[in-house]
Ligand SMILES: Cc1cc2nc3c(=O)[nH]c(=O)nc-3n(C[C@H](O)[C@H](O)[C@H](O)COP(=O)(O)OP(=O)(O)OC[C@H]3O[C@@H](n4cnc5c(N)ncnc54)[C@H](O)[C@@H]3O)c2cc1C
């Protein structure tokens with residue numbers, strides 16, 4: 001029997017939900033699983049980094065990396081897996097766009113470490129010990145990965161062949177992506193393996209959206225009794241659907257919640273948040289400055305709403321750092 | 333699909349223009365040229381004294397041929413001025429005209445900076461940005477749109493009348509839409525016109541009659557345009573025609589009905605006479621009104637108020653059956669290719685300057701009221717009789733009321749000095765009163781104007797240079813008004829007792845100018861007059877193709893200028909009609925149909941209503957002919973599914989990155 005193609009999974013800065021999806025696929029991908037050899041999957045199987053290092057270059061057919069890159073170790077693993085894999089796939093929003101961890105780019109390393117290790121209410125750390133690359137304790141020394149100021153996407157660190165979007169990617173997106181990969185002719189490098197239209201296209205509520213939508217204020221889901229049929233934007237809910245790549249078939253909207261934008265922008269848009277902002281701003285009812293301010297004040301967390309999954313990959317990338325701790329820009 | 337782009341490896345020619353010293357005086361053009369030559373893709377970089385001159389143009393064409401250029405960048409003045417020139421040069425050189433990009437080195441750089449070094453550095457940034465973007469340009473083609481030969485003219489003042497006759501005489505069909513019951517506008521109210529003192533009616537009414545009888549003119553009075561759809565060459569106009577309650581075809585203009593009206597005395601204040609006279613509910617605005625058809629005012633007509641009038645008017649009209657109380661408002665739609673707006677002006681409301689006492693002291697008049705008083709066909713048959721029935725022995729005329737004033741309008745209304753002189757002359761002629769003209773500066777810059785001023789001065793009118801600060805009843809109690817002003821020539825404050833004050837009120841936009849502007853998709857200047865496309869080089873065109881301006885709706889002016897402008901607007905319309913088509917710039921936007929999600933964001937945003945939602949496909953669609961390439965929808969489409977020629981995201985990002993990539 002011919003050798004089965006080798007496949008690997010790895011996680012960087014992520015919540016684990018992406019690995020969960022792979023497991024969830026169960027029956028749907030059993031055939032696939034049977035057809036491949038999983039050679040590395042830290043979350044589920046006991047392989048070590050040295051096992052990967054021992055492989056010849058390009059030995060793995062495809063590696064699926066979820067999670068963003070924010071430590072030196074993650075960066076090293078990304079490079080290593082890149083070298084060992086014919087195809088490297090960014091799997092899920094964090095790896096694709098920066099994801100939720102990417103919101104850390106609204107802060108700098110110092111304040112993040114302070115918040116997590118000193119200031120959070122459940123922390124007791126009287127000496128104010130912060131993680132550092134080398135730590136000496138009683139003559140013992142441990143080395144920890146370095147923690148970058150800036151969260152980056154996988155694609156900002158290594159060459160990525162394909163992207164699978166979603167937080168996490170839905171079973172349907174993953175299935176279609178796998179079919180594309182196994183289906184012979186590969187799409188151009190860098191393609192996001194999902195449709196290239198916005199979610200409205202496949203939204204069950206599309207027809208209920210009027211042509212002259214005008215928004216006077218935004219409401220948060222807990223503030224309204226949401227009509228299950230009507231376009232959520234017309235109900236004043238901030239739905240990211242118009243600016244978000246489709247393919248997921250709108251599970252959030254079907255669950256009566258607005259789209260939060262996890263699949264990122266279409267290929268034609270560089271900045272999802274900027275785009276939805278310019279579209280929503282042009283639909284605001286008032287043309288009067290004070291009233292516009294009032295309408296916008298009904299969005300309590302603009303950065304977290306418009307850039308929830310994509311801050312590192314957006315044109316903004318991050319909050320400006322004081323010049324002293326400027327990292328060399330790693331984006332093209 | 334557009335043709336694949338030629339990103340052109342090499343082959344870019346960069347031309348830096350000195351514009352005499354306009355650019356070269358502030359920007360080091362040699363340094364710029366040397367720098368441009370080092371940019372990736374640039375084959376040749378040169379500078380030239382006047383790139384727009386014939387030898388400058390030839391130079392570029394020759395380079396295209398000899399050096400096989402694929403792209404051209406000219407760093408010169410504003411694209412508004414010469415983009416067309418250089419596109420043509422590019423095209424004559426054998427390239428697609430859109431393989432060209434212009435850098436505005438003058439308005440954006442040399443004219444706004446003084447530091448030569450910094451300006452030169454900025455010039456480099458601008459050129460680098462252009463070089464990077466021009467590589468991505470795609471070949472584009474201009475589209476042709478045919479022009480319907482019919483013309484709509486809105487407003488039947490002297491401007492509208494003159495334009496209508498010019499076009500009609502050239503064999504074009506004109507729809508003249510006037511909202512009053514008669515055409516003629518302000519000019520019809522005057523007795524004489526400066527500076528020649530022609531009798532206004534004698535020169536105007538023949539033109540008015542000619543309008544009525546011209547086979548090529550459809551005249552609709554009491555009418556207003558309510559909707560403008562379509563685009564240059566193919567406008568669809570909706571006109572609302574208010575009822576006159578008199579059938580225009582049946583009325584012969586005998587006016588027997590007016591005499592027969594149950595009102596024996598005229599009781600209704602007469603608008604045309606600035607409310608200085610009275611008319612009946614059935615009336616004609618003035619004897620030479622066109623059309624020569626009476627009109628019924630439903631506010632004062634007893635039949636309309638109670639339904640119980642004897643209708644003596646109907647009786648006397650008898651078989652002609654011209655009076656029709658049932659007449660309804662009508663809506664007409666017409667197709668035209670071009671439009672001339674000639675909606676004129678409105679005079680400044682003098683009560684806005686309370687210390688001049690207009691509306692408080694009966695003997696304070698506006699210039700327009702006095703035009704009616706001195707008019708032989710006016711309420712006093714041309715005699716100057718005050719509201720208290722006296723004849724004035726001393727009259728003060730205040731120039732610049734509501735003009736050249738921080739608190740009202742900053743601009744000069746251009747005609748007030750001259751009409752003040754005219755009124756001074758006419759008042760003196762008719763009453764032999766002492767006339768005092770209070771002026772700030774005497775503005776008489778027209779043919780025969782200064783001579784007219786001298787003539788009026790010689791006739792004995794007193795000129796006092798100074799702004800009138802106050803007007804109030806003379807405490808001496810002899811019915812005089814005291815006019816208080818600092819005479820800036822004598823350096824003293826003067827108080828002059830007069831019987832009559834004339835306020836030479838300035839010219840303002842019509843009160844509904846903003847609505848009209850929106851309806852016709854025009855812009856307004858800061859003062860609210862309709863904005864011409866270019867103050868010098870396109871003074872009667874607007875930013876909407878096929879819509880032209882004539883007369884005071886574009887800004888204050890006298891009759892000669894109004895008529896000249898009306899002629900120019902007619903000529904512009906004729907030019908379009910005679911060629912029969914217009915070429916449209918291809919900077920239009922398109923919806924990428926396969927990827928449009930049908931989110932409908934763009935639909936209401938287009939200022940030109942070019943976007944519609946196609947239900948069958950559930951996608952947006954842009955009418956290319958209506959699209960003006962403003963880019964609003966492109967920016968708004970949240971999924972990036974609208975693309976605009978020459979402003980594709982890639983081109984813009986490349987330009988921005990070029991601008992920011994410090995050398
Ligand atoms: C007191 C005074 C005296 C003057 N004396 C002289 C003089 O002696 N010599 C001289 O050269 N100039 C004089 N002028 C200037 C002169 O009045 C203007 O140059 C001239 O009237 C401009 O003509 P017009 O057709 O542009 O505007 P108007 O005369 O204002 O005509 C505009 C017409 O458009 C109609 N209209 C407006 N809006 C609409 C609409 N929405 N739909 C349909 N119709 C509409 C109006 O009813 C009107 O009939 C004087 C001005 C004033 C105020």
Ligand code: SF4
Nearest residue numbers: 938959960962963965
């Ligand atoms: S570019 Fe402007 S004019 Fe053209 S369709 Fe879009 S919004 Fe309308």
Ligand code: SF4
Nearest residue numbers: 928929931932934969
């Ligand atoms: S905004 Fe974009 S996606 Fe939405 S309807 Fe218009 S073109 Fe289509």
